[in-house]
Structures are given as structure tokens and as C-alpha cells.
Amino acid sequence: MRFALNSDQAALREAVRDLLRAECPPAVVRAGWPGSEESDLARVRRVWDQLGEMGVLGAAVPEADGGLGLGAVALVGLLEEAGRAALPLPLMETAFVAGPLLAAAGEAALVERLAAGELVVGAALDGSGIVPFAQVADALIAGDARAPGGELRLLRPPAFAPLESIDGARGLGRVAADAGLVLDLDAAALAAAWERGALGAAAQLLGLGRALLALAADYVTERRQFGVAIGTFQAVKHQLADALLALEFAAPAVLRAAWSLDRGAGDAGRDVAVAKALASDAALQVAATALQVHGAIAYTVEYDLHLHAKRVWAGARAWGDADWQRTRVAAALGLLPEEALR
């Protein structure tokens, strides 16, 4: 029994963290808002290129298909780092979902480009047809991976109608249900893609939450009212302690779900649901707390907090919100019939 990353995995995570800390500061997150005044997508794309050079983009692609063949355990930490940086690009969708998915569908040419860092892929597998990062993507995957007999389609931009998100970096696009070409996937591959997306989303939420909490802890240490740092007030301390508690108990659940996925364990779906439910709730709690302990300064677009908070508000609901995930857990516990799930 050993509940920890091995040293290679930890080193890879560190490397990605260092890269993003240096290359993806808040200014770059702002540059990733298509159509905004600060928009500079070329600058954002340079971060992508560097991730590609590290091999991160093809990390989940099987070695036979030109990737690193890394499992979920090795990768959830990277996704957490992407969340921490609020990376305004679909690293999760591209590297963690699309890579293995396109490989399973036999799309060798695309997989090769993806692993080489040449392909940004936006994906929405929930049947909504609302695809995040469509506005910066080179390819889109949309459809319903949850429905019995569901299918996924591959589309090339500009096959979408832009939508405005509260989080500009999400660069949403709506795609038509019958647009694009159906990918050749069996039910197991569809299910696996969904689980990976839900788990990856959970990992990103953890990172977003950690960044928000760090920002809040720094702020309340600096900001003074009534002649003292506001972080000395217990009402402030206790909210932040509770926020940390939520994050600290969601994080191991994410790593465990990654392990279960890699093992193909029978409980993997349940474990992913537990992870996403905890991570969604934790991130929402941290975002609300971080905003509250800042006061009005955080209620502006000039201060950086909103860059992460808005991603949380979107991400907590994407890939199955906490309620939906708990319904899946209920099913696994025999508390409702499987058919009642959808």
C-alpha cells in the first residue's frame, strides 16, 4: 500500500508546475480571453507549444501511437497544475480525453498531430453541444458519451456558433447535433472517455481551488482593517480553514479515482463520481469564501481572483455536477435502480 506519486510522476508534475508558474501568470490567462482587449492568443499558444515540447500533450496516448502511454495517476497532478494556473486552453480535453479517445477510434493522423503539440482539441461529451475552448481549438469532439447508444462526432472549426461564457477564457462554441463525422468507438471507449473527462475536471477544480485559497490567505495577511490584518479575525480564519478542509479531503479521492481508472477496477466509475462530487463542492466553497474574505476588491475584473473563480463556477457543473455524481454513487450503493440514472 502506498498512496503517493512515485518520484518520476512527482518530478513531471513539478516540471509542469514550474513551467506554468513562469509562463502562465494571470496576464496570460487574460490573454486567453478571445475577443477581449487583452486578448493575445499567440502568446497563449506559446505555452501550449512548451507543454508539447515536454511531451505532456501526448502523455496519455499509447506508446504504440506515438505518445508516452502514461496513466491517470501520472496525469491528474498535471491537470491540477493546469487548474492552479487557470491555463486558458483545453489541456485536459486534449491530452487526457481526446488523445486516448482518438487513438481508440483509430484516428492515427490526428493522434500524431496531437502528440506533436499541433492540435488543440475542445470537447463536450455531455450531449449539450456547448463546447468549451471551441474558439481556440483546431478540432472539436462533441456528442453524448453518457446516453445508452450515444455517439461522439469529430468537427473542424469553424463548425460552431460562438457563445459568451462568464469566463471568457472558456471560448465556448455551440455545435449542431448532427454536425461532423461520427467517431468509431465502442461503448467501453465512450464510457472511458466520459470518466476521464469527469476525473480530469475534478483535478482541475482542485488546482483552481488551491490557487484561490492561496490568493485569499495572502490577501487577508496583508489587508488591514481596525488596525490589524483581517486574517487575525476568527470569522475570516474559520472560513478559510473550512475551505482548506474541503480541498484536503477531495484531493486524495481524485488520486484514488485515477488509480481505479488505471486498474480498470469495477468501482472506477463510482470512485470518479466521488472525486468529482467532492472536488466540485470544494472548489465552489473555496471560490465563495475567497470572494467573501476579499470584500469588494474581488468583485472586479481588474483583480485576478475572477479568472479562477469563473472557471470554477463553470467547471463545477461541467462533466456532471456534484448532485449528478452523487446520484451515480447512489446507484453504485444500491440506493436507486441503474435505469433511474438519466
Next chain:
Amino acid sequence: MDLTYTPAEEAFRAEARAWLEANVPHDLASGDSAEGFAQHLEWERALHAARWAVVSWPERYGGRDASIWEWLIFEEEYYRAGAPMRVTQNGIFLLAPTIFEFGTQEQQDALLPRMAAAEDLWCQGWSEPGAGSDLAATKARAVRDEAGGGWRLTGQKTWTTRGAFCTHMFGLFRSDPGSERHRGLTYFMVPLDAPGVTVRGFGRLDGDEGFAEVFLDDAFVPDDAVLGGVDRGWSVAMATTGSERGLTLRSPGRFLSAAERLVELARDRGAREDALARDRVVRAWIDADAYQQFTLQQVTEIAAGSATGARSSLNKLFWSQLDVRLHETALDLLGPEAELDGPWSRGFLFALAGPIYAGTNEIQRNIVAERVLGLPRK
């Protein structure tokens, strides 16, 4: 990452499970009543005879030299089998780790085997009428008795769990009369039959005589009653509180088994058709599962040699809140039967104490904020 147990660990689990299934007593009276305590002692002695009382201790003290992983496995199996809360817990889980860390060889050899055998039964003498959360306000004092080669203890301890049934108490006493706050305190181990010691039991919320006040009036203890050095009691006591908040007192096994029972109750009580009730059951189950995963991660860190430190306050916050929610949910499922005296209502009353004892949850939040998040104290 490897969330599997070795064949040896699985064999250990199988052995524990088989023994527990054959031996766990059911329907014992409360361990916080005189009648129940005697029954629990019998169980503790059966555990000891089969060397399951203190699995992680060295064999010479009655243990099995089990690894921390095996200890965790044993705890899981223990609660899975429906075995009762340990009336020896304040000795074996709180005092013993402190004796292993700070005790002399003589103290270890003298105290640990008797503790393992439930011959000496230990209670915890931290709280006083004027020193609850503010433990450093301890007033009970220790005066040097040069002629007798020991100390004279005077003062009052309170909320002493099972004090009326125990034989010994560990606690903090002010040994330096001029000292204040954390300085000048000494950690003593006191036989409760010493002349000058009076114990008065009284009822807890459930009506059982689980609390006691302990009055000390010039009670003599010899020098070897000091654990960890004169005037160094605070740092010794902090080691005990670390065990109390963290893993040792409340391993996940107890919550996992309670969560499984809650799911069964929910199935029996038609929660399938009630989306709100179902969601609360699932939340409780998820929290128990999250506590298990957190613990596996923490034990990995401990096994690799890192100390838990202030992070044990995270454990305490989580398990205490989880326990309350879990039992509240069960009572809601029981509806009109919730108030009946039974395992769930008893468990609920006990769970309500969790946010108070072992340092209140407000104190834990202060610790998390200041020592884990690094927020300013003043």
C-alpha cells in the same frame, strides 16, 4: 501509487477477521456505566489473551509488532465486525504513544504490559474547571517532596472520561509555582488509589456515569510518575493531543462501518424513493470514504517518516463533523423511532461530543488557519 495490500497483510486481515467474527461480543451494556465497564473489561482481556489488544506494539509488551498498515487493517476489521468502542482507548491510543516517545525504558517496561492487559486502566486528566480549551491555564499544582522522593499533587480535574472506573490518570500539573501558561508544567501519571485522591463520577448527556471529577489533595506520587521531564509537560502533552486529534483515536474503520450500516438502513427505510434522504446518505458515505482515502495518504507520509503536526487538526475537524452528519441522517431516516434508546440514538449523542472533546472544533480551525494556512495570530 499502489492501493493493494501484500499477501502478508491480506493474511493478517484474514486472521483478524476470523478471530473477530468468532469472538466479538454483542449487546454489551454501555462502557460508560459500571455494569457495562466490567463487561468491556472482559472483552479487553479476551483481546489481550489473543494478542489483538495492541497489535502495533512490540511483542514483549503484548503486541504483534504490526506495521501501521496492519494496524489500520485491524481497525477496519474491528469495526466491520461490530466490535465495541475500546474502553482502554485513552491508555493504549493516547498515553501509550507518548510513553513510547518520552518514557524511560523502566517506565515502558513497567507500564505498557499492564496497560495492554487492561490491568491498569487510564483516564486523561487535562481539563479543569478553569482550563478547558485554554489548557495552558492549568492550575492543579505539583509541589516537590524532597524527603519522600517525589511530588505532592493538589487540584481538580474534570470531564475525566470513565474516571470513576479507571485505576490511573495522566495529566498536567504546574510544577514551577512562579510559571505561567505553557511553561512550568509537568506531565504526571497518577494512581487513582493514592491517598488524597477522590473521584466522583457523574452523568453525561446519555445519562451514563461516563464523566468524573478528580480531586487531588496533597496526593503523593514518586519521581517515576513524571513522563518526559520536570517542567517539560507542555511539549509532552502536545504529542498526546496529536494522537487524539489524528489517526490513532479515530481510524477510518469506525466511520466506514457506520456508513455501511447507514446505507443498509436507508435501503430498509425506503430512501430509494426519497431523493433528498438518499442524497444525504450518499454524502455521509462519500465523506467516510474520503476520510479513508485521506488516511491512506497520511499513513503513507507517516510511514515515509514525516510528522503529521498541525495537520492532525484537519483529521479531527473532518471525522467529528462526519460523525454528527452520519448519525443525524440515520435519525432522520428513523423518523418517529429516532428518539428510542438504541444504537443510532446513542451513537448520535456520542457523536455530538466529537466537536467538543480533543480540542473543540473552533480551536482546531484556529490551528488550521494559523499553522497550516499561515494566517497571522495577532
